[in-house]
Amino acid sequence: xxxxxxxxxxxxxxxxxxxxxxxxxxxxxxxxxxxxxxxxxxxxxxxxxxxxxxxxxxxxxxxxxxxxxxxxxxxxxxxxxxxxxxxxxxxxxxxxxxxxxxxxxxxxxxxxxxxxxxxxxxxxxxxxxxxxxxxxxxxxxxx
Numbered sequence: 001x002x003x004x005x006x007x008x009x010x011x012x013x014x015x016x017x018x019x020x021x022x023x024x025x026x027x028x029x030x031x032x033x034x035x036x037x038x039x040x041x042x043x044x045x046x047x048x049x050x051x052x053x054x055x056x057x058x059x060x061x062x063x064x065x066x067x068x069x070x071x072x073x074x075x076x077x078x079x080x081x082x083x084x085x086x087x088x089x090x091x092x093x094x095x096x097x098x099x100x101x102x103x104x105x106x107x108x109x110x111x112x113x114x115x116x117x118x119x120x121x122x123x124x125x126x127x128x129x130x131x132x133x134x135x136x137x138x139x140x141x142x143x
Contacts, residue, residue: 024110025089026062028055033080047075051112053086064088066112066124077124084119088112 016023031052038046049066068075080086093109115124 019091022091023089024092025087026053026055026064026108026110027087028053028058028062028085030080030082030084030086031061032082035077037074043072045070045072045074047077049077049112051080051086051088051115053088060108062088062108062110064090064110064112064115066115078115078117078122079120080115080117084117086118087116089114089116 031054033049033051035047035049037048040046047066047068051064051066053062053064054060055062066077068077088110090110090112093111113125114127117123
């Protein structure tokens with residue numbers, strides 16, 4: 001094992017040790033998406049994308065926030081539209097879930113690390129995993 005592999009393995013282990021209990025993912029259809037870009041002095045670029053999804057077989061609503069800051073180059077965000085089937089991968093919020101008073105549903109927040117779009121078969125951060133829709137079992141109730 002080379003020096004660089006040892007460093008990457010150590011950094012991965014320390015990241016999982018620090019954030020392992022907060023890592024989560026949510027799968028569902030996109031309800032809305034909002035992308036905001038800001039530029040400071042033509043040098044510093046910021047992007048903030050807010051994605052609201054409704055998970056499959058659930059009444060909850062999940063909000064994901066992706067923020068990226070870059071010098072000199074504009075950060076890019078993938079093409080996501082309403083109705084696309086996606087998986088948001090990221091870290092859970094700080095535990096302060098908001099409850100919608102009108103509907104009685106909880107709203108979770110996730111700080112997005114990666115988005116997998118199953119409609120267009122693209123990733124925000126490319127990886128080698130194949131694109132297969134996760135199988136979900138549907139419970140059938142007999143009356």
